[in-house]
Amino acid sequence: MTVVEFKIKKDGMREKAAVAEQSGDKQLDTVALNAVRSVFPFKPLPKNFSSKTLGFRIHLGYNQPIPGVPCPTTPPGVYQVKEGITTPRAIDQPDPEYSEEGRKAKYQGTAILGLTVGGDGLPYDICVLEALGHGLDEKAIEAVQHWTFKPGVKDGHGVPVRVSVETTFRIY
Numbered sequence: 001m002t003v004v005e006f007k008i009k010k011d012g013m014r015e016k017a018a019v020a021e022q023s024g025d026k027q028l029d030t031v032a033l034n035a036v037r038s039v040f041p042f043k044p045l046p047k048n049f050s051s052k053t054l055g056f057r058i059h060l061g062y063n064q065p066i067p068g069v070p071c072p073t074t075p076p077g078v079y080q081v082k083e084g085i086t087t088p089r090a091i092d093q094p095d096p097e098y099s100e101e102g103r104k105a106k107y108q109g110t111a112i113l114g115l116t117v118g119g120d121g122l123p124y125d126i127c128v129l130e131a132l133g134h135g136l137d138e139k140a141i142e143a144v145q146h147w148t149f150k151p152g153v154k155d156g157h158g159v160p161v162r163v164s165v166e167t168t169f170r171i172y
Contacts, residue, residue, distance in 0.1 A: 001061045002032040007053040012042040015053055032060040071114035071127035078116050078160045079152060088117035088149040088161050096143035096167050099135030103171075107132070110168045111140040119158035121149045129164055140167035 006017035017036050019029045036058060045054060074080060081087045112130035115123045126144055131137045144165060152161030 001059055002029045003057060003059050004033055004036045005055065005057050006036060007055045008042050008045065009053055010045045010049065012044045014041070020057065035060070071125070071129065074116075074162045078162050079154065080162055081152065084154060085159065085161060086153045088121070088152045088163055090147055090149050090165070091121075092148040094143055094146050096136070096139045096169065098169060098171075099139050102132075102134040102136045102139070102169060105134055106171055107134045107136065108170050109136070110166050111137050112164055112166050113140055113144055114162065114164050115144060116160050116162050117149045117151055118160050119151050121151045121158070123147055123149065132169065136169050139169075143167060 001021070002019060002023040003021035004017060005020040007015040009015050014037070017033060019033050022029050023032075079085050109132045110130075111128065111132045113126055114129045115126040117123055123144055126141050128137045128141070132140075144167060147165075151158035152163075153159065
């Protein structure tokens with residue numbers, strides 16, 4: 001992960017942008033820095049903004065799941081919910097833990113995961129369908145790995161079924 005820091009002046013122009021934490025790959029760090037530099041100028045800051053600049057620190061991760069990218073196709077032998085196949089039902093679903101980043105940001109929301117529920121009621125092939133970020137997607141996956149389900153049934157036998165589930169993060 002590369003961390004880039006920069007400041008925006010009141011007129012929306014960038015004051016400086018620099019790599020604050022290196023990823024270990026100089027070429028990736030350069031790409032991250034150039035990406036941040038390419039989005040200027042911003043809209044001017046509000047007239048009542050009291051400071052001369054507004055500072056930002058952006059964490060740019062590589063090979064991260066992209067929100068909205070579908071999970072891999074359903075492999076042969078795994079069913080979709082349709083006529084003749086009952087829908088798996090969660091019977092034990094421990095709540096996900098908050099990530100430190102999500103807790104600090106007081107971020108709330110729902111991550112949607114795709115997964116296969118095996119004929120034994122255990123989940124596998126878990127992937128993110130709709131991401132939240134802030135480390136919460138990883139926490140959602142960790143929690144769902146411990147869920148148990150009443151499996152989907154076809155012709156009286158438990159069968160693997162591809163489903164989606166929601167994991168909600170709320171700060172009380």
